[in-house]
Amino acid sequence: MTTLDFLIVAAFIAYAVGSGLRNRRTASRNLDEYFLANRSLPGWQAGLSMAATQFAADTPLLVTGLIATAGIFALWQLWIYALAFLLMGFVLAPGWRRAGVLTDAELTEVRYGRRPATVLRGIKAVYFGTIFNCTVLAFVFFAAAKIAEPFLLWHVWLPDGLFLPVVDLVEWIGVPLTIGPPDDPAVWTHTASNLISILLILAVATFYSTTGGLRSVVATDVLQLAVMLLGTAAFAAVVVTEVGGLGAVTERLHGLFAEGGPGGIQPEQILAFTPDRARDASAAVLLLFGLQWLIQINADGTGYLAQRSMACRSDSDAKTAAVVFTFTQVLLRSLLWIPLGLGLLVLFPPDPGLTPASGMLQADREATYVRGMAELLPAGVMGLMVTGMLAALASTVDTHLNWGASYWTNDIYKRFVCQLWLGREPSGRSLVWVARGSNVLLVGIALAIMTQLTSINAAWQTSLLLGAGMGVVLILRWLWWRMNAWAEIAAVLTSLLAAPLLMVYLGDDQHALRLLLVAAFATAAALAAIRVAGPEDRARLVAFYRKVLPVGFWGPIARESGAAADDGPRRLGRALAATGSCALSVFCLLVGIGSWLADSPAPNWFPFDAAWRSGLILAGGALVPFWYRLGYGRDTVA
Secondary structure, eight states, X not given: OOHHHHHHHHHHHHHHHHHHHHTHHHHTSOHHHHHHGXXXXXXXXXXXXXXXXXXXXXXXXXXXXXXXXXXXXXXXXXXXXXXXXXXXIIIIHHHHHHHTOSSHHHHHHHHTOXXXXXXXXXHHHHIIIIIIHHHHHHHHHHHHHHHHTTTOOHHHHSOHHHHHHHHHHHHHHTOOSSXXXXXXXXXXXXXXXXXXXXXXXXXXXXXXXXXXXXXXXXXXXXXXXXXXXXXXXXXHHHHHHHHTSHHHHHHHHHHHTTTOOGGGOOHHHHHOOSGGGSSSOOHHHHHHHHHHHHHSTTTTOTTHHHHHHHTBSSHHHHHXXXXXXXXXXXXXXXXXXXXXXXXXXHHSOOOTTOOGGGTOHHHHHHHHHHHHHHHHOOTTHHHHHHHHHHHHHHHHHHHHHHXXXXXXXXXXXXXXXXXXXXXXXXXXXXXXXXXXXXXXXXXXXXXXXXXXXXXXXXXXXHHHHHHTTOHHHHHHHHHBTTOOHHHHHHHHHHHHHHHHHHHHHSOGGGHHHXXXXXXXXXXXXXXXXXXXXXXXXXXXXXXXXXXXXXXXXXXXXXXXXXXXXXXXXXXXXXXXXXXXXXXXXXXXXXXXXXXXXXXXXXXXXXXXXXXXXXXXXXXXXXXXXXXXXXXXXXXXXX
């Protein structure tokens, strides 16, 4: 890295720290200011902040590995989440705002009431805020080590008196943060250097998120996203130019892997967008891709997505946040990553000795992203990309720290320690200080989990399994008046029991089956609990309906609240039509433009590649005014 590159990195750090300092007084007033920016965010800012969080440092590495080992079609397991994002925006985000809660765990006592709801709130605060949240943070930290190693050379820059004690410490701990045999001294040198990098990045992210709250997080996220998109575009241009142009990428791909690519995958399978041309597009895989958005833990926005929706200044802004997020997350960044991933595969062909069975092929392909940065990028572009990657890491860390601390503060400390145990109401400022201390504890737990990880993909798959089975239940609580607290408790406990058992008895090659089984078991347990326990107290349901005005099947409750019984189904139908048409618009544009960039073939049943691509692009654009009228029309509840 040159002086120019270091200056670009330093400028971002200065901006992030300054953002924390600028907002520290405002954030210190109360929890609403600290965690929700006093519910004042414009929709575009909230949406870009969501996209920045998911434009994480680990995600481009994961995508690069998936393209190389399973083909472009494998990215549908990421793209299908557009349905969940848009469902949250058009169907559920207004309800999240009107509920007036600080966390999704708090929602349980607004929606259900009684002692089971209090128990459920505690379970969610621990499960989502600690177990799930820290697992995600752990594989973000794991990715940070891969990214930092070629660029942040602390073993070169620091004197021995400062660096060697760190080497001694990591050798004593005995957990390497790099690839290599433990008896190689270089492993511990690089591990020590990576540890210093991670701790410094965490120090910056923790500082501004802890001092400035959500306002600082969002301000930094917007800049991070702009830097990352610009840097990724420049990186993709450099890689494609190095190969010889977009056309040369496809030609060289066919030439290099005529006998089969990584793990035996064929070139046309690497380029495929559709299942009929893809590799391993079995019925179980297709079913998983079709349902994954519905069965996962964020199906209704639970977590930091709901937090951003609740922080918006209006229902319309909450919808806009979801739309901006989806187009940025699914369409824009994917169109940058596809040619980049294919170009890296051509420039850095895999070692024939690495196979999927060895467990190292995915990790090796993930590492080519960082290798490409180190070997190909010129000064300036290098600084922009390193800044973008480190900022992407910081944006994910700051969001998960802020979100996780909201559970610990609002749901554990305030609700259980102060209100239930001590019988008193804590002051707003004292709660903010508890929130700030929670950030440090969350970092420590995530670092401990990180030491057990082997690859980003493996960690990502584990996090999916931990959250599988919750999606259907979480959506039903908004749409169906008969849902009860016991159903959610049953789903959580079933997932916790089933996930580790299935990981033991079903191998990683049966990951799709594992997810589907966890979802089936958890949903069945929830439906049984609904049948046995029945709906919640009528007065509680009426109060919830009047406050939130949920869409869906609330006929008896709507009548008791003075509303028309068919109002909920009518509004639900309109919102679902907006969700489906907007998702179709995104997917048409993605496949149409993406197929043009990658020179991907049309499906077997369609004979003309050019007509396939242009038709999809035209259809995607034509759907925009249709879903806009449905989602933002006067017939929707403001």
